[in-house]
Amino acid sequence: MMKLFNIEWAPLQLPLKRRLQTLAIAAIIYVYAFFIFVMPSVLYYLIFYSKLWWLCIIYLVWSFFIDTDRSSDRTSKWYRNCSWFKYSRDYFPIKLNRIFVNELDSKRNYLFCCFPHGFLGFGPLLSLTTNTEGTRKYFPFHSIYTHTLTINFYIPIFRELAIMLGLVPTSKECLDQKMGKPGGGNISVLIVGGAEEAFHCNPGVHSIVLKNRKGFIKVALRNGCPLVPVYSFGENEVYGQYEFEEGSIIRKLQRKLKELTGVAFVLCKGRGFFQYSFGIVPYRRPINVVVGEPIDVQKTENPTKEQIDDLHQLFEKKLVELFESQKKYYLDNHETARLVIC
Template sequence: MELFKIDWAPLQLPLKRRLQTLAIAVDVCVSLSFIFLGYGVSYYLMFHTKLWWVFIIYVFWSIFIDTDRSSDRTSEWYRNCSWFKYSRDYFPVKLNRISEKELESNRNYLFCCFPHGLLSFGVKLGFTTNSEESRKYFPFHSIYTHTLPLNFYIPITRELTKSLSFVPTSKECLDRKMGKPGGGNISVLVVGGAEEVFHSNPGVHSIFLKNRKGFIKVALRNGCPLVPVYSFGENEVYGQYEFGEGSIMRKLQRMLKKLTGIALPIPKGRGLFQYSFGVLPYRRPINVVVGDPIDVQKTENPSQEQIDNLHQLFEQKMVELFESQKKYYLEDHETAHLEIY
């Protein structure tokens, strides 16, 4: 129904679709305002309730006692919450593994995911929640998703972050997870990071990999296989307002990214009850494709040549994954090619 040049959602929609939209709306609001949410709730508890003394104890504990940001505080109840199933089904997000060989239970694996997209729905809903596919494909591994260390210094929301098995992207944390004796860990890392956010638009298939070699060093130091992962459709769920590199808005975005590691795009999406504008993503499928593991020989002090050779091999495997799978997930597969920066 179109009214005042706005494309409105039908009045009669199944309850399931309404719940899916509500679930993704809450997810987006929390993702976009997690800093304000954490400190806002903290301010309220501190100055407007009788629980201020409990909050002071909590802050003291979180700053001076609970200093291990990479500790495992996964809540299986939270990861199994039906709320996340509604969020997954909104697009829907599907996890697909093309390798027929099972991952070895006595090894750790580093999943290197592309592209970032605006909010990384494929990674978040495919790996951080207990989806049917993740339990089926990786039954013998604990999955940890690496995110900005900033997330672990915000009161209240840091607990939700830890409950979903998020851990920092620091070198120490990656080495700890990938160096676990006896194996059994999967680290999920969005290698391109916030820089890919600026290039996230429908029809764009570009990733930032050329100068990203830190994950290569982690793999060599710990001897953990590298697994290429591509989320087909991640860039299709949002558009964004573009700003030239010399514009004031782009300079502000770059400054924020440099200070916090967070890119702040202005999304083009839909609304809660209409499809013409808003910050909610469009309902477009996201298929997270997990490629074949690349075996890595443990080298505690790798040379630059070893790092470059493995990086080149990974880049080659990433292109092969995209080219072999694009026909299943992209409408423009005949002309689509992966651009690597």
């Protein structure tokens, strides 16, 4: 590593494999940013200043008003197995660890509740959503669906990539559909803390948003699907962020944008392609996604507040136990690390 102009530059003689890993993970970041920030302008140009306006109109009408069933299974096996995601996984690297021995019951549906969100949820995305970690080996009898913000299905072209990957909306209707499937066989991956948790994303921080998140508890009770606590050790280590005090102008703007779009516009600290000092590419830090023991749930079509609170407390207890029992394997500061629940 060489330092020049107060910038730490990557060595010139890095293996091609590492270069490809960096390119793959950067592609995920830049593709997502392109579709969010640039695609609206591209569409505007094509509709008002090109001869392809009619094709764009047809596509928009089809995607917004005709193809509205975004919870249907149109997953592409080829896409979930493509090398792009394998290189992205190996960049950190990301490992999937299942601590229970017995296979999941093929006749039941399971709700995987993942923490923390981090910046983009790389752990759940690359270990459970894609098949890079051999999810069929870990969960051979289940189809896996990852729930994401509904707004992602209104981004042209990107929505097709999301659907091919097995992403579905984080809506009550979609969760009930997946978790209420007769005969079982589904796994729903849900990042419970959502975008709000991204504001807690910082190295050394183990802070999650759970205290007032009870919607997933209601889903589990209504459908009788077991809850599975999942914790991604290292998720918060791959980015830092520029933090602003609550009440400041920038923090108010971040809160307003999150309220309007559901997306947390965090100003992240990362690295670049050829240097380690600044940029939006994540740092190379290992992420270990640990899947805990399922918590059995009895089906209750109209759960009471007391039943919801009791199950919520049990889930919180099991999540803390998972964190405490596994942190010694994955955290350098495991003796002082504590899980903070907000």
